[in-house]
Amino acid sequence: MDGPADSAAPPMLQLTNLSKTFDSGHGRLVALERIGIEIGCGEFVTVVGPSGCGKSTLFNILAGLAEPDTGAKILYNGEPRMAPELLGKVAFMPQRDLLLPWRRVVDNAILPLQVEGIPRAEALKRAQPLFVEFGLSGFERHYPQQLSGGMRQRVALMRTFLFERDLTLLDEPFGALDALTRSLMQRWLLDIWQRHQRTILFITHDVDEAIFLGDRVLVMTARPGRIKLVLDVPLARPRPPEMLTSPEFIALKRQVLAAIEEESIKSFQQVAEG
């Protein structure tokens, strides 16, 4: 994290000294403290941390929905940005699918395009080729209520991918799925990512998922949320499912778990003392 990467291309996203403090009735809560992150173009970066570590606050700031404390610097594509300027610049997928029940699958998927002002016919043309890839062909005219959880999540992902932005934020997109569906979706997401060449920042609390998906894993601490560990994942791609039990994978997992463990004990003690 110290010093910029010495590659020629500037990082797609560079955060320095990013903090976020909430003032509540009984005192201040430091959700994020001096976060520094650099994400290169086309990178898949995962963020893992205990619940309440401010991951979602970080995403809200990057999506332009919340403002960081003064002193934070956000460079997006090399240009300094205030948080509200990021509205409409970043493709953001929250934890819940948040599909609109009155819109068919296809109309849910093209919602961000319509919001941008693209006519429906044109938006549909762009969406058409993606249905097969997202495992939704034949379901274009269904309503969200008629779909399984996994399919709804794929509609939400398709909506996010159709909103073509340089940076894609995914907040625990597979958190609510069963283990089997989840591992299928992980491999499928890697596939999509490699074909579409997107830059992804992905939140999870599943260590396996973080290592399996990421080029880099950021481990966060809870209250205040800080970046405790930045771990490069040198595993080759494409990554087969067997990789989850390989010695290299286990070694990486041990490092991540050790960092998280230390944090959990610390926060446990804080609670006990408080």
Add this chain to the structure above:
Amino acid sequence: MRTGLGSQLAALIGLLVLWEVGVRVFGVAPHNMPTASAVFRDMAGNMDLIGRGVVRTLSETIIGFVIGATIGFVFGSAFAVSRTLERLLFPLFIVSQAIPVIAFGALVVMWLGNDIWSKVAIAAYLTAFPVTVNTCRGMQAVDPQRVALLRSFGAGPWALFWRLRVPYALPSIAAALKLGISLGLIGAIVGEWFGDTVGLGIMLLQAMYNENLPRMWALILVCGAIGILLYAAFEAIERRWIWWKQEI
């Protein structure tokens, strides 16, 4: 629905038979309760007159409903979007509803003249209130996470309103419209009592003065039928087009 219709019709016919037989068997005096057949004879013999009344009262109801629903939607939306406006004007809406419409019906007739528009105004007045309340509450219930999502797509207030708030509030608006159309009919009928020459409301008054019991019952049945048909029409529209629920 389809199978229910047959049995509902049978129940209706049964009720009419019971009415006819009951009045005859117990020898109820005609000035207390006419027989069903007398009522239908009167109806059949005065189709023209009653038809003109129906057209007039229905026009008042529907025009008043459309105006009232529009006013309700506009004010409800404004209250949902602006807290200040809500705090400023919403109490006035509630106070205005606390005054029974009859209390200033005569005033409306004096202002707007003794023609269709004074009845339209009363029907609109009664429709507007439930539509305002439900539009406002429906839009305020919008899931903030969905608002955040649309904002992250770059949606401004206008896109948020039409793509999210309006469809989100539609189920609750539809419920108000069903109530509003029934209230609109009441408004139209009551409005005619302040004086007019055509319309079901004034015909009811005339039947009362003339102690024409069969006519009175004929008009009551016609009013009931209109009320049921209007309600059923909105119920059908709701089922077909506004079937989703507000989910949390």
